[in-house]
Amino acid sequence: MGAVSEPVADESSGIGRRRALARREGSARWLERRTQVLAAAAQVFRTKGYQVASISDIAAVLGSDRANVYYYFASKQEIFHALVRQAVEANVADVEAAAAARGSPTERLVGVISSLAASYERHYPYLHLYVQEDMRRLADDGTDAERHLRDCSDRYETALLKIAREGVESGEFRSEIDPQMLKFAVLGAVNWMHRWFVPGGRLAGAEVGRAFGDTLLRGFAAPGR
Numbered sequence: 001m002g003a004v005s006e007p008v009a010d011e012s013s014g015i016g017r018r019r020a021l022a023r024r025e026g027s028a029r030w031l032e033r034r035t036q037v038l039a040a041a042a043q044v045f046r047t048k049g050y051q052v053a054s055i056s057d058i059a060a061v062l063g064s065d066r067a068n069v070y071y072y073f074a075s076k077q078e079i080f081h082a083l084v085r086q087a088v089e090a091n092v093a094d095v096e097a098a099a100a101a102r103g104s105p106t107e108r109l110v111g112v113i114s115s116l117a118a119s120y121e122r123h124y125p126y127l128h129l130y131v132q133e134d135m136r137r138l139a140d141d142g143t144d145a146e147r148h149l150r151d152c153s154d155r156y157e158t159a160l161l162k163i164a165r166e167g168v169e170s171g172e173f174r175s176e177i178d179p180q181m182l183k184f185a186v187l188g189a190v191n192w193m194h195r196w197f198v199p200g201g202r203l204a205g206a207e208v209g210r211a212f213g214d215t216l217l218r219g220f221a222a223p224g225r
Contacts, residue, residue: 081145087123099159105167110213117209
């Protein structure tokens with residue numbers, strides 16, 4: 001099914017000017033209601049998917065109308081970006097710090113895997129939405145928000161690849177390991193969490209990450225086999 005075309009309440013419209021003014025003032029009530037809009041949007045995106053979800057769907061969950069949603073956000077794209085931006089930026093900071101650090105590539109890589117998995121729990125369901133929709137595959141709308149998400153993804157992968165290469169070059173990882181393939185293996189394992197992980201289960205996010213790290217770096221074979 002194709003994407004639902006959504007209008008944009010830009011800053012030149014009456015509601016756009018009201019939104020811009022409210023954003024500048026940043027009253028506690030406006031911020032609280034904006035958070036409620038984000039929560040409703042997360043629920044709708046999770047249920048319907050980004051492409052099919054509409055502003056009307058979000059308004060229905062709020063028990064309100066479209067105009068009320070547009071008072072806080074100009075478009076569906078802006079809502080999604082607000083949901084995932086904080087989580088994505090925090091994850092980029094973590095992996096770039098690990099890539100810049102000294103010490104064992106193995107320990108740093110396990111730390112990154114554990115941190116990313118923990119983030120799925122801490123930022124549930126926002127990161128799930130981000131991976132579920134694979135935002136880089138959506139149509140390039142040319143907005144600053146879209147470019148920012150793409151840049152964050154590129155930065156994350158670059159830093160992760162740096163750690164993988166250092167592991168191979170230092171001899172901690174097998175010389176025949178392709179750093180690119182190791183990067184893809186890590187991202188594929190952790191990002192697949194969006195299909196099954198729900199907070200409150202048997203393992204916390206960080207525990208899932210440590211299990212992934214142990215499996216990826218030590219394999220399945222028992223000692224001596």
